[in-house]
Amino acid sequence: MPDVRVVLVEPKFEGNVGAVARVMANFDVHELCLIRPCEVGDIAYHRAKHGAFILDDMRVVESLDDALSNCFFVVGTSGVVTKGDKNYVRIPVSAHSFAKRLKGYTEKVAIVFGREDIGLLQDELARCDMLVHIPSSEKYPVLNLSHAVGVILYEMFGFEIKPPTPADNEEKERLFSFFDNLLEAISYPEVRKKSTSSMFRKMMGRAIPTKYEYNTIMGVIGDAAKAIEGQKFNRPK
Protein backbone atom coordinates (compact mmCIF):
# COMPACT_ATOMS: atom_id res chain seq x y z
CA MET A 1 0.00 0.00 0.00
CA PRO A 2 1.33 3.47 -0.81
CA ASP A 3 2.33 5.84 1.94
CA VAL A 4 -0.92 7.80 2.14
CA ARG A 5 -1.54 11.26 3.53
CA VAL A 6 -5.19 12.23 3.92
CA VAL A 7 -5.69 15.97 3.34
CA LEU A 8 -8.96 17.64 4.35
CA VAL A 9 -9.55 21.09 2.89
CA GLU A 10 -11.44 23.41 5.28
CA PRO A 11 -13.56 20.76 7.02
CA LYS A 12 -16.49 22.46 8.72
CA PHE A 13 -17.62 19.86 11.25
CA GLU A 14 -15.30 18.36 13.84
CA GLY A 15 -17.48 15.26 14.03
CA ASN A 16 -16.49 14.51 10.46
CA VAL A 17 -12.80 15.03 11.25
CA GLY A 18 -13.09 12.54 14.10
CA ALA A 19 -14.94 10.02 11.94
CA VAL A 20 -12.23 10.38 9.29
CA ALA A 21 -9.55 9.66 11.91
CA ARG A 22 -11.38 6.52 13.00
CA VAL A 23 -11.83 5.12 9.51
CA MET A 24 -8.18 5.93 8.74
CA ALA A 25 -7.15 3.81 11.73
CA ASN A 26 -9.46 1.07 10.44
CA PHE A 27 -7.42 0.93 7.26
CA ASP A 28 -3.95 1.55 8.75
CA VAL A 29 -3.54 5.04 7.30
CA HIS A 30 -2.20 7.37 9.97
CA GLU A 31 -1.12 10.66 8.41
CA LEU A 32 -3.78 13.38 8.50
CA CYS A 33 -3.35 17.01 7.42
CA LEU A 34 -6.05 19.67 7.76
CA ILE A 35 -6.12 22.96 5.87
CA ARG A 36 -7.80 25.84 7.73
CA PRO A 37 -10.16 23.50 9.64
CA CYS A 38 -12.93 24.09 12.14
CA GLU A 39 -11.98 23.64 15.77
CA VAL A 40 -11.08 20.03 16.55
CA GLY A 41 -12.08 19.21 20.10
CA ASP A 42 -14.11 16.81 22.22
CA ILE A 43 -16.66 15.90 19.56
CA ALA A 44 -13.91 14.95 17.13
CA TYR A 45 -12.11 12.88 19.75
CA HIS A 46 -15.33 11.16 20.73
CA ARG A 47 -16.02 10.16 17.12
CA ALA A 48 -12.43 9.12 16.48
CA LYS A 49 -12.56 6.37 19.14
CA HIS A 50 -9.35 4.33 18.80
CA GLY A 51 -8.27 6.61 15.97
CA ALA A 52 -7.71 9.45 18.46
CA PHE A 53 -3.93 9.10 18.11
CA ILE A 54 -4.33 10.28 14.52
CA LEU A 55 -5.87 13.53 15.77
CA ASP A 56 -2.98 13.89 18.24
CA ASP A 57 -0.47 13.60 15.42
CA MET A 58 -2.26 15.51 12.66
CA ARG A 59 -0.82 18.61 11.01
CA VAL A 60 -2.82 21.80 10.59
CA VAL A 61 -1.64 24.07 7.77
CA GLU A 62 -2.71 27.22 5.98
CA SER A 63 -2.35 26.25 2.34
CA LEU A 64 -2.64 23.34 -0.05
CA ASP A 65 1.03 23.81 -0.94
CA ASP A 66 2.01 23.17 2.67
CA ALA A 67 -0.30 20.17 2.84
CA LEU A 68 1.23 18.58 -0.25
CA SER A 69 4.89 18.91 0.76
CA ASN A 70 6.91 15.81 -0.16
CA CYS A 71 4.02 14.17 -1.94
CA PHE A 72 4.89 12.29 -5.09
CA PHE A 73 1.36 12.02 -6.34
CA VAL A 74 -1.71 14.11 -5.59
CA VAL A 75 -5.19 12.71 -5.91
CA GLY A 76 -8.30 14.84 -5.72
CA THR A 77 -11.76 13.52 -4.91
CA SER A 78 -15.00 14.69 -6.40
CA GLY A 79 -18.60 13.85 -5.72
CA VAL A 80 -19.78 15.21 -9.02
CA VAL A 81 -18.72 14.09 -12.47
CA THR A 82 -19.06 16.75 -15.13
CA LYS A 83 -19.36 15.59 -18.67
CA GLY A 84 -17.27 18.10 -20.63
CA ASP A 85 -14.47 16.28 -22.40
CA LYS A 86 -12.40 19.40 -22.56
CA ASN A 87 -12.25 19.83 -18.85
CA TYR A 88 -9.54 17.22 -18.46
CA VAL A 89 -9.22 17.86 -14.75
CA ARG A 90 -12.76 16.64 -14.40
CA ILE A 91 -12.25 13.20 -15.92
CA PRO A 92 -12.17 11.05 -12.84
CA VAL A 93 -11.25 7.43 -12.43
CA SER A 94 -13.38 5.28 -10.17
CA ALA A 95 -12.18 4.58 -6.64
CA HIS A 96 -11.73 0.97 -7.65
CA SER A 97 -9.58 1.56 -10.68
CA PHE A 98 -7.65 4.25 -8.81
CA ALA A 99 -6.76 1.71 -6.15
CA LYS A 100 -5.74 -0.79 -8.81
CA ARG A 101 -3.51 1.74 -10.55
CA LEU A 102 -1.71 2.63 -7.33
CA LYS A 103 -1.12 -1.00 -6.43
CA GLY A 104 2.28 -1.55 -4.91
CA TYR A 105 3.25 2.11 -5.09
CA THR A 106 5.47 2.99 -2.20
CA GLU A 107 5.85 6.74 -2.69
CA LYS A 108 3.94 9.32 -0.69
CA VAL A 109 0.45 9.89 -2.08
CA ALA A 110 -1.79 12.73 -0.93
CA ILE A 111 -5.53 12.17 -1.19
CA VAL A 112 -7.29 15.50 -1.02
CA PHE A 113 -10.91 15.77 0.13
CA GLY A 114 -12.88 18.99 -0.28
CA ARG A 115 -15.27 20.91 1.91
CA GLU A 116 -18.50 19.24 3.04
CA ASP A 117 -20.63 21.61 0.97
CA ILE A 118 -18.72 22.70 -2.13
CA GLY A 119 -15.89 20.20 -2.38
CA LEU A 120 -12.65 21.27 -4.05
CA LEU A 121 -12.26 24.52 -5.97
CA GLN A 122 -10.98 24.66 -9.56
CA ASP A 123 -7.48 25.77 -8.62
CA GLU A 124 -7.28 23.01 -6.02
CA LEU A 125 -8.38 20.43 -8.59
CA ALA A 126 -5.74 21.82 -10.95
CA ARG A 127 -3.04 20.81 -8.46
CA CYS A 128 -4.10 17.17 -8.62
CA ASP A 129 -2.46 14.55 -10.84
CA MET A 130 -5.59 12.45 -10.83
CA LEU A 131 -9.23 12.84 -9.91
CA VAL A 132 -11.07 10.01 -8.18
CA HIS A 133 -14.80 9.56 -8.00
CA ILE A 134 -17.00 7.25 -5.95
CA PRO A 135 -19.85 6.01 -8.13
CA SER A 136 -23.09 6.78 -6.31
CA SER A 137 -26.75 7.66 -6.68
CA GLU A 138 -27.61 10.16 -9.38
CA LYS A 139 -30.28 11.54 -7.09
CA TYR A 140 -28.01 12.01 -4.08
CA PRO A 141 -24.34 11.53 -4.99
CA VAL A 142 -22.80 13.53 -2.15
CA LEU A 143 -21.35 11.19 0.46
CA ASN A 144 -20.57 12.29 3.97
CA LEU A 145 -16.89 13.27 4.15
CA SER A 146 -15.85 10.36 6.35
CA HIS A 147 -17.78 7.90 4.19
CA ALA A 148 -15.91 9.14 1.14
CA VAL A 149 -12.59 8.72 2.95
CA GLY A 150 -13.71 5.29 4.12
CA VAL A 151 -14.56 4.01 0.65
CA ILE A 152 -11.31 5.28 -0.89
CA LEU A 153 -9.13 3.82 1.87
CA TYR A 154 -11.10 0.58 1.82
CA GLU A 155 -10.32 0.25 -1.88
CA MET A 156 -6.63 0.95 -1.29
CA PHE A 157 -6.31 -1.43 1.63
CA GLY A 158 -4.28 -4.55 1.19
CA PHE A 159 -2.97 -4.62 -2.37
CA GLU A 160 0.28 -6.44 -2.87
CA ILE A 161 1.57 -6.72 -6.43
CA LYS A 162 4.77 -4.77 -7.03
CA PRO A 163 4.85 -2.73 -10.22
CA PRO A 164 8.09 -1.67 -11.91
CA THR A 165 9.92 1.27 -10.31
CA PRO A 166 7.93 4.44 -10.91
CA ALA A 167 9.67 7.65 -11.90
CA ASP A 168 10.58 9.92 -9.00
CA ASN A 169 9.30 13.43 -8.60
CA GLU A 170 12.39 15.08 -10.03
CA GLU A 171 12.20 13.03 -13.19
CA LYS A 172 8.54 13.83 -13.56
CA GLU A 173 9.09 17.55 -13.19
CA ARG A 174 11.96 17.41 -15.69
CA LEU A 175 9.71 15.70 -18.20
CA PHE A 176 7.05 18.34 -17.74
CA SER A 177 9.54 21.15 -18.18
CA PHE A 178 10.87 19.44 -21.33
CA PHE A 179 7.33 19.32 -22.61
CA ASP A 180 6.96 23.04 -21.90
CA ASN A 181 10.20 23.67 -23.77
CA LEU A 182 8.77 21.77 -26.69
CA LEU A 183 5.65 23.91 -26.71
CA GLU A 184 7.92 26.94 -26.62
CA ALA A 185 10.00 25.59 -29.48
CA ILE A 186 7.05 24.94 -31.75
CA SER A 187 5.66 28.41 -30.94
CA TYR A 188 2.54 26.89 -29.46
CA PRO A 189 -0.25 29.50 -29.08
CA GLU A 190 0.38 31.39 -25.84
CA VAL A 191 -3.29 31.32 -24.91
CA ARG A 192 -3.42 27.50 -24.88
CA LYS A 193 0.07 26.81 -23.52
CA LYS A 194 -0.90 26.55 -19.88
CA SER A 195 -3.89 24.31 -20.39
CA THR A 196 -2.04 21.95 -22.75
CA SER A 197 0.87 21.74 -20.33
CA SER A 198 -1.52 20.95 -17.51
CA MET A 199 -3.38 18.43 -19.66
CA PHE A 200 -0.15 16.60 -20.43
CA ARG A 201 0.63 16.42 -16.72
CA LYS A 202 -2.74 14.93 -15.89
CA MET A 203 -2.63 12.47 -18.72
CA MET A 204 0.80 11.23 -17.65
CA GLY A 205 -0.52 11.12 -14.10
CA ARG A 206 -3.22 8.71 -15.15
CA ALA A 207 -0.74 6.51 -17.00
CA ILE A 208 1.60 6.29 -13.96
CA PRO A 209 4.63 5.68 -16.17
CA THR A 210 7.65 3.79 -14.92
CA LYS A 211 11.10 5.30 -14.51
CA TYR A 212 12.08 3.78 -17.83
CA GLU A 213 9.06 5.18 -19.66
CA TYR A 214 9.50 8.66 -18.24
CA ASN A 215 13.14 8.78 -19.19
CA THR A 216 12.51 7.50 -22.69
CA ILE A 217 9.73 9.98 -23.38
CA MET A 218 11.87 12.69 -21.83
CA GLY A 219 14.64 11.82 -24.26
CA VAL A 220 12.34 12.07 -27.25
CA ILE A 221 10.73 15.34 -26.18
CA GLY A 222 14.01 16.89 -25.08
CA ASP A 223 15.72 15.99 -28.36
CA ALA A 224 12.80 17.34 -30.35
CA ALA A 225 12.90 20.69 -28.57
CA LYS A 226 16.67 20.87 -28.96
CA ALA A 227 16.47 19.96 -32.64
CA ILE A 228 13.99 22.75 -33.27
CA GLU A 229 15.82 25.33 -31.18
CA GLY A 230 19.21 24.36 -32.59
CA GLN A 231 17.99 24.73 -36.14
CA LYS A 232 16.53 28.12 -35.36
CA PHE A 233 20.06 29.33 -34.70
CA ASN A 234 21.32 27.80 -37.94
CA ARG A 235 18.50 29.28 -39.91
CA PRO A 236 19.58 31.50 -42.82
CA LYS A 237 19.25 35.15 -41.91
Place this chain on the structure above:
Amino acid sequence: MPDVRVVLVEPKFEGNVGAVARVMANFDVHELCLIRPCEVGDIAYHRAKHGAFILDDMRVVESLDDALSNCFFVVGTSGVVTKGDKNYVRIPVSAHSFAKRLKGYTEKVAIVFGREDIGLLQDELARCDMLVHIPSSEKYPVLNLSHAVGVILYEMFGFEIKPPTPADNEEKERLFSFFDNLLEAISYPEVRKKSTSSMFRKMMGRAIPTKYEYNTIMGVIGDAAKAIEGQKFNRPK
Protein backbone atom coordinates in the same frame (compact mmCIF):
# COMPACT_ATOMS: atom_id res chain seq x y z
CA MET B 1 -28.53 -4.67 -8.19
CA PRO B 2 -30.56 -6.91 -5.85
CA ASP B 3 -33.49 -5.58 -3.87
CA VAL B 4 -31.67 -4.80 -0.61
CA ARG B 5 -33.07 -4.38 2.89
CA VAL B 6 -30.64 -3.02 5.48
CA VAL B 7 -31.32 -4.47 8.95
CA LEU B 8 -29.74 -2.90 12.04
CA VAL B 9 -29.84 -5.01 15.20
CA GLU B 10 -30.25 -2.93 18.37
CA PRO B 11 -28.40 0.19 17.21
CA LYS B 12 -27.41 2.24 20.25
CA PHE B 13 -26.72 5.68 18.75
CA GLU B 14 -29.26 7.53 16.66
CA GLY B 15 -26.45 9.46 14.95
CA ASN B 16 -25.34 6.17 13.43
CA VAL B 17 -28.88 5.36 12.29
CA GLY B 18 -29.06 8.74 10.55
CA ALA B 19 -25.65 8.28 8.93
CA VAL B 20 -26.76 4.83 7.71
CA ALA B 21 -29.87 6.40 6.12
CA ARG B 22 -27.74 8.97 4.32
CA VAL B 23 -25.27 6.47 2.91
CA MET B 24 -28.16 4.21 1.87
CA ALA B 25 -29.59 7.13 -0.13
CA ASN B 26 -26.12 7.68 -1.62
CA PHE B 27 -26.25 4.17 -3.05
CA ASP B 28 -29.96 4.03 -3.94
CA VAL B 29 -30.91 1.55 -1.23
CA HIS B 30 -34.07 2.70 0.51
CA GLU B 31 -35.43 -0.06 2.74
CA LEU B 32 -34.32 0.15 6.37
CA CYS B 33 -35.47 -2.04 9.24
CA LEU B 34 -34.42 -1.57 12.87
CA ILE B 35 -34.66 -4.21 15.59
CA ARG B 36 -35.21 -2.82 19.11
CA PRO B 37 -33.35 0.43 18.36
CA CYS B 38 -32.47 3.47 20.43
CA GLU B 39 -34.75 6.45 20.00
CA VAL B 40 -34.52 7.89 16.50
CA GLY B 41 -35.05 11.64 16.64
CA ASP B 42 -33.50 14.97 15.69
CA ILE B 43 -29.89 13.83 15.76
CA ALA B 44 -30.66 10.97 13.38
CA TYR B 45 -32.57 13.27 11.04
CA HIS B 46 -29.78 15.80 11.11
CA ARG B 47 -27.20 13.19 10.13
CA ALA B 48 -29.46 11.64 7.49
CA LYS B 49 -29.55 14.87 5.44
CA HIS B 50 -31.25 14.01 2.10
CA GLY B 51 -31.66 10.43 3.31
CA ALA B 52 -34.29 11.56 5.84
CA PHE B 53 -37.07 9.99 3.76
CA ILE B 54 -35.53 6.60 4.56
CA LEU B 55 -36.04 7.27 8.28
CA ASP B 56 -39.65 8.28 7.55
CA ASP B 57 -40.28 4.97 5.82
CA MET B 58 -38.25 2.62 8.01
CA ARG B 59 -39.79 -0.29 9.91
CA VAL B 60 -39.11 -0.90 13.59
CA VAL B 61 -39.57 -4.50 14.74
CA GLU B 62 -39.03 -6.64 17.80
CA SER B 63 -37.30 -9.67 16.39
CA LEU B 64 -34.90 -10.79 13.68
CA ASP B 65 -37.63 -13.05 12.31
CA ASP B 66 -39.85 -10.04 11.70
CA ALA B 67 -36.99 -8.13 10.14
CA LEU B 68 -36.24 -10.94 7.69
CA SER B 69 -39.79 -11.46 6.43
CA ASN B 70 -39.92 -12.07 2.67
CA CYS B 71 -36.15 -12.10 2.36
CA PHE B 72 -34.75 -14.71 0.04
CA PHE B 73 -31.19 -14.37 1.17
CA VAL B 74 -29.77 -13.20 4.50
CA VAL B 75 -26.28 -11.81 4.80
CA GLY B 76 -24.60 -11.18 8.13
CA THR B 77 -21.73 -8.76 8.63
CA SER B 78 -18.86 -9.14 11.00
CA GLY B 79 -15.98 -6.86 11.89
CA VAL B 80 -14.06 -9.68 13.43
CA VAL B 81 -13.13 -12.89 11.71
CA THR B 82 -12.93 -15.63 14.29
CA LYS B 83 -10.60 -18.47 13.60
CA GLY B 84 -12.38 -21.21 15.45
CA ASP B 85 -13.21 -24.04 13.08
CA LYS B 86 -16.21 -24.96 15.16
CA ASN B 87 -17.93 -21.67 14.41
CA TYR B 88 -20.28 -22.71 11.62
CA VAL B 89 -20.39 -19.24 10.10
CA ARG B 90 -16.63 -19.20 10.28
CA ILE B 91 -15.86 -18.57 6.64
CA PRO B 92 -16.77 -15.03 5.65
CA VAL B 93 -16.46 -13.73 2.13
CA SER B 94 -14.98 -10.32 1.47
CA ALA B 95 -17.31 -7.43 0.72
CA HIS B 96 -15.93 -7.38 -2.79
CA SER B 97 -16.53 -11.00 -3.62
CA PHE B 98 -19.91 -10.87 -1.89
CA ALA B 99 -20.96 -8.05 -4.21
CA LYS B 100 -19.71 -9.99 -7.20
CA ARG B 101 -21.62 -13.09 -6.18
CA LEU B 102 -24.88 -11.20 -5.79
CA LYS B 103 -24.59 -9.45 -9.15
CA GLY B 104 -27.66 -10.06 -11.25
CA TYR B 105 -29.66 -11.30 -8.27
CA THR B 106 -33.10 -9.75 -8.24
CA GLU B 107 -34.59 -11.34 -5.11
CA LYS B 108 -34.89 -9.56 -1.79
CA VAL B 109 -31.63 -9.66 0.18
CA ALA B 110 -31.35 -8.66 3.84
CA ILE B 111 -27.99 -7.37 5.01
CA VAL B 112 -27.83 -7.58 8.78
CA PHE B 113 -25.54 -5.32 10.80
CA GLY B 114 -24.91 -5.95 14.49
CA ARG B 115 -24.67 -3.71 17.53
CA GLU B 116 -21.97 -1.04 17.67
CA ASP B 117 -20.15 -2.80 20.51
CA ILE B 118 -20.66 -6.56 20.27
CA GLY B 119 -21.93 -7.04 16.72
CA LEU B 120 -24.16 -10.02 15.99
CA LEU B 121 -24.79 -12.82 18.48
CA GLN B 122 -24.21 -16.47 17.65
CA ASP B 123 -27.89 -17.25 17.15
CA GLU B 124 -28.26 -14.23 14.88
CA LEU B 125 -25.25 -15.29 12.80
CA ALA B 126 -26.82 -18.72 12.58
CA ARG B 127 -29.78 -17.22 10.72
CA CYS B 128 -27.51 -15.87 7.98
CA ASP B 129 -26.89 -17.62 4.67
CA MET B 130 -23.59 -15.88 4.23
CA LEU B 131 -21.17 -13.89 6.34
CA VAL B 132 -19.48 -10.85 4.86
CA HIS B 133 -16.34 -9.24 6.15
CA ILE B 134 -14.68 -5.93 5.35
CA PRO B 135 -10.90 -6.40 5.27
CA SER B 136 -9.43 -3.89 7.70
CA SER B 137 -6.62 -3.15 10.15
CA GLU B 138 -5.59 -5.96 12.44
CA LYS B 139 -5.03 -3.40 15.16
CA TYR B 140 -8.42 -1.72 14.84
CA PRO B 141 -10.77 -3.71 12.63
CA VAL B 142 -14.06 -2.38 14.00
CA LEU B 143 -15.60 0.11 11.60
CA ASN B 144 -18.23 2.59 12.61
CA LEU B 145 -21.66 1.11 11.82
CA SER B 146 -22.46 3.57 9.03
CA HIS B 147 -18.99 3.10 7.50
CA ALA B 148 -19.56 -0.64 7.38
CA VAL B 149 -22.93 -0.13 5.70
CA GLY B 150 -21.30 2.36 3.33
CA VAL B 151 -18.57 0.00 2.20
CA ILE B 152 -20.95 -2.92 1.63
CA LEU B 153 -23.46 -0.84 -0.33
CA TYR B 154 -20.64 0.82 -2.26
CA GLU B 155 -19.43 -2.61 -3.35
CA MET B 156 -22.92 -3.66 -4.38
CA PHE B 157 -23.53 -0.45 -6.28
CA GLY B 158 -20.73 -1.30 -8.67
CA PHE B 159 -18.01 0.88 -10.00
CA GLU B 160 -18.66 1.78 -13.57
CA ILE B 161 -18.17 5.42 -14.46
CA LYS B 162 -19.27 6.55 -17.86
CA PRO B 163 -15.97 7.68 -19.35
CA PRO B 164 -15.70 10.69 -21.63
CA THR B 165 -15.56 9.96 -25.35
CA PRO B 166 -12.33 8.09 -25.96
CA ALA B 167 -10.34 8.65 -29.11
CA ASP B 168 -11.28 6.34 -31.94
CA ASN B 169 -8.88 3.92 -33.48
CA GLU B 170 -8.05 6.09 -36.46
CA GLU B 171 -7.09 9.01 -34.25
CA LYS B 172 -4.98 6.76 -32.10
CA GLU B 173 -3.13 5.33 -35.08
CA ARG B 174 -2.55 8.83 -36.43
CA LEU B 175 -1.04 9.87 -33.12
CA PHE B 176 1.27 6.87 -33.15
CA SER B 177 2.38 7.57 -36.69
CA PHE B 178 3.02 11.22 -35.74
CA PHE B 179 5.15 9.97 -32.87
CA ASP B 180 7.08 7.76 -35.27
CA ASN B 181 7.58 10.77 -37.54
CA LEU B 182 8.96 12.66 -34.58
CA LEU B 183 11.44 9.88 -33.84
CA GLU B 184 12.41 10.01 -37.47
CA ALA B 185 12.80 13.78 -37.38
CA ILE B 186 15.08 13.75 -34.35
CA SER B 187 17.18 10.96 -35.91
CA TYR B 188 16.32 8.63 -33.08
CA PRO B 189 18.71 5.64 -32.94
CA GLU B 190 17.38 3.04 -35.40
CA VAL B 191 18.05 0.19 -32.98
CA ARG B 192 15.72 1.63 -30.36
CA LYS B 193 13.06 3.10 -32.61
CA LYS B 194 10.72 0.14 -32.59
CA SER B 195 10.78 -0.42 -28.86
CA THR B 196 10.28 3.27 -28.04
CA SER B 197 7.41 3.50 -30.46
CA SER B 198 5.82 0.46 -28.89
CA MET B 199 6.45 1.81 -25.40
CA PHE B 200 4.68 5.05 -26.27
CA ARG B 201 1.72 3.09 -27.55
CA LYS B 202 1.45 1.07 -24.35
CA MET B 203 1.83 4.08 -22.11
CA MET B 204 -0.90 5.97 -23.94
CA GLY B 205 -3.00 2.84 -23.73
CA ARG B 206 -2.79 2.90 -19.97
CA ALA B 207 -3.68 6.59 -19.80
CA ILE B 208 -6.79 5.96 -21.92
CA PRO B 209 -6.77 9.51 -23.29
CA THR B 210 -9.93 11.17 -24.49
CA LYS B 211 -10.56 12.36 -28.01
CA TYR B 212 -9.58 15.85 -26.87
CA GLU B 213 -6.35 14.75 -25.26
CA TYR B 214 -5.30 12.64 -28.23
CA ASN B 215 -5.90 15.47 -30.64
CA THR B 216 -4.05 17.97 -28.49
CA ILE B 217 -1.01 15.77 -28.07
CA MET B 218 -1.17 14.90 -31.74
CA GLY B 219 -1.03 18.62 -32.54
CA VAL B 220 2.04 19.12 -30.39
CA ILE B 221 3.90 16.11 -31.73
CA GLY B 222 2.89 16.77 -35.32
CA ASP B 223 3.99 20.39 -35.13
CA ALA B 224 7.27 19.41 -33.52
CA ALA B 225 8.07 16.92 -36.29
CA LYS B 226 7.08 19.42 -38.94
CA ALA B 227 9.15 22.17 -37.35
CA ILE B 228 12.22 19.95 -37.36
CA GLU B 229 11.69 18.62 -40.87
CA GLY B 230 10.80 22.06 -42.25
CA GLN B 231 13.95 23.55 -40.86
CA LYS B 232 16.06 20.78 -42.30
CA PHE B 233 15.03 21.95 -45.77
CA ASN B 234 15.87 25.54 -44.90
CA ARG B 235 19.20 24.60 -43.47
CA PRO B 236 22.20 26.25 -45.14
CA LYS B 237 23.85 23.86 -47.56
